[in-house]
Amino acid sequence: MTENAIAVNARQVGYSDLAGRGDALQVCGQKRGDRYYLYVGHFWSLGISILDVTDPAHPEIIRYLPSPTPNTWHINLQVGDDLLMVANERIIPGWGTLPPDSPFEAGVQLYDVRDPHSPRRLGAWKTSGSGTHRNWYAGGRYAYLAASEDGFEGRFLVILDVADPEHPVEAGRWWIPGQGVKHGEKPWWPTEHRVGHYTLHGVIPSGDRVYLAYEDFGIRILDAADPARPVLQGERNLHPPFAGYSHTTLPLPERNLLVVAEETILYNCQEQQKRIWMMDVREPGNPVPISTLPLPTEPSGEPKWCEKGGRFGPHNLHENRPGGFQSDTLLFNAFFNAGLRVWDVRDPFVPVEVASFIPPAPAHMVDPRPNAPRTISSQDVYVDDRGYCFLTDYNAGLYVVALTGEAGALMHLPSAAR
Numbered sequence: 001m002t003e004n005a006i007a008v009n010a011r012q013v014g015y016s017d018l019a020g021r022g023d024a025l026q027v028c029g030q031k032r033g034d035r036y037y038l039y040v041g042h043f044w045s046l047g048i049s050i051l052d053v054t055d056p057a058h059p060e061i062i063r064y065l066p067s068p069t070p071n072t073w074h075i076n077l078q079v080g081d082d083l084l085m086v087a088n089e090r091i092i093p094g095w096g097t098l099p100p101d102s103p104f105e106a107g108v109q110l111y112d113v114r115d116p117h118s119p120r121r122l123g124a125w126k127t128s129g130s131g132t133h134r135n136w137y138a139g140g141r142y143a144y145l146a147a148s149e150d151g152f153e154g155r156f157l158v159i160l161d162v163a164d165p166e167h168p169v170e171a172g173r174w175w176i177p178g179q180g181v182k183h184g185e186k187p188w189w190p191t192e193h194r195v196g197h198y199t200l201h202g203v204i205p206s207g208d209r210v211y212l213a214y215e216d217f218g219i220r221i222l223d224a225a226d227p228a229r230p231v232l233q234g235e236r237n238l239h240p241p242f243a244g245y246s247h248t249t250l251p252l253p254e255r256n257l258l259v260v261a262e263e264t265i266l267y268n269c270q271e272q273q274k275r276i277w278m279m280d281v282r283e284p285g286n287p288v289p290i291s292t293l294p295l296p297t298e299p300s301g302e303p304k305w306c307e308k309g310g311r312f313g314p315h316n317l318h319e320n321r322p323g324g325f326q327s328d329t330l331l332f333n334a335f336f337n338a339g340l341r342v343w344d345v346r347d348p349f350v351p352v353e354v355a356s357f358i359p360p361a362p363a364h365m366v367d368p369r370p371n372a373p374r375t376i377s378s379q380d381v382y383v384d385d386r387g388y389c390f391l392t393d394y395n396a397g398l399y400v401v402a403l404t405g406e407a408g409a410l411m412h413l414p415s416a417a418r
Contacts, residue, residue, distance in 0.1 A: 009355035009407035014400035024392035071102035080139030089131035106131035134202030151182025154199030211249035243272035256282035264313025269306035309373030355407035362395035
């Protein structure tokens with residue numbers, strides 16, 4: 001167990017330093033019979049760890065898949081129908097230790113994980129540009145990619161047919177007019193010196209609708225009933241005047257709500273505060289922001305968030321994936337230097353924070369970048385159907401947390417996970 005963590009309505013259940021590969025980003029879960037597995041993508045170890053977390057107090061690494069090409073990130077991964085889809089993406093220049101022009105792979109790679117101990121490499125879909133970033137696949141015929149391609153300004157949506165995972169093929173695509181430079185379009189946003197962030201960050205579908213987080217373009221809602229011809233239904237951009245950088249668009253379809261998490265980028269609050277928005281999308285042509293989730297407050301005696309070092313603000317949400325914990329009233333976010341935060345949104349106009357877990361500063365630094373702050377950097381959270389929260393840090397590995405008290409009761413699960 002980890003000492004000096006700060007918890008409210010939460011307790012630490014387990015921990016793993018991932019065999020010294022503590023640079024963990026996205027985490028995704030899989031249930032096979034009565035066994036529970038996790039897939040963890042790494043920042044600098046350049047590969048994927050597979051864990052058996054059936055006993056959440058003792059996560060066990062059962063396999064490590066190294067990257068076939070050293071300059072390739074696999075920081076996004078998706079599991080559904082015993083198929084693992086791994087993003088292949090060039091490491092952002094300045095984030096790695098290799099020269100920026102080192103070889104890399106771009107696209108996605110598919111694995112058969114019916115036996116998580118022995119993943120079987122299947123087919124790949126390749127693209128140009130930097131690769132793919134925050135993709136979605138939760139089973140079925142189609143995957144949804146935030147993809148790049150030479151001749152396009154920024155990433156855009158590619159719908160991938162994976163019915164034959166050894167030979168995945170593009171089924172359709174959609175982009176914001178102006179991105180298709182090779183089609184004669186011209187960007188109407190600033191492109192010199194890379195001012196702003198005008199690109200698709202992530203995608204989550206729900207039924208025939210696809211929700212796009214388009215960074216400083218805000219959000220887009222598409223009708224993709226015909227994957228070959230997605231149609232724009234609605235859009236909303238709160239930037240300016242607000243901070244921008246839409247990172248995740250999480251639909252709560254039973255309530256006609258959309259959760260829009262922005263991403264904090266700069267250290268020490270050197271930018272406008274990023275937030276998590278609640279939007280009413282009952283009319284998809286007119287998404288309406290109705291509230292923001294309350295920002296965390298510093299525990300008594302602790303430094304101000306902006307003085308603690310690192311980033312303060314939202315990052316990855318638990319995404320209600322099939323097979324995991326699903327709720328339209330509890331939201332979970334890995335809030336960088338504020339750790340895991342949990343909100344009750346039964347009243348979407350007045351969200352309330354009900355739990356938090358703040359790990360201590362990492363014992364060892366994995367981040368090779370000069371002047372990287374030695375503070376926690378919670379990156380992603382996945383909650384399984386037992387209620388265990390798996391929280392990653394890109395210097396400290398994996399924490400396993402269970403909610404207690406009022407927050408645990410709101411999960412409406414057997415008491416074992418509490």
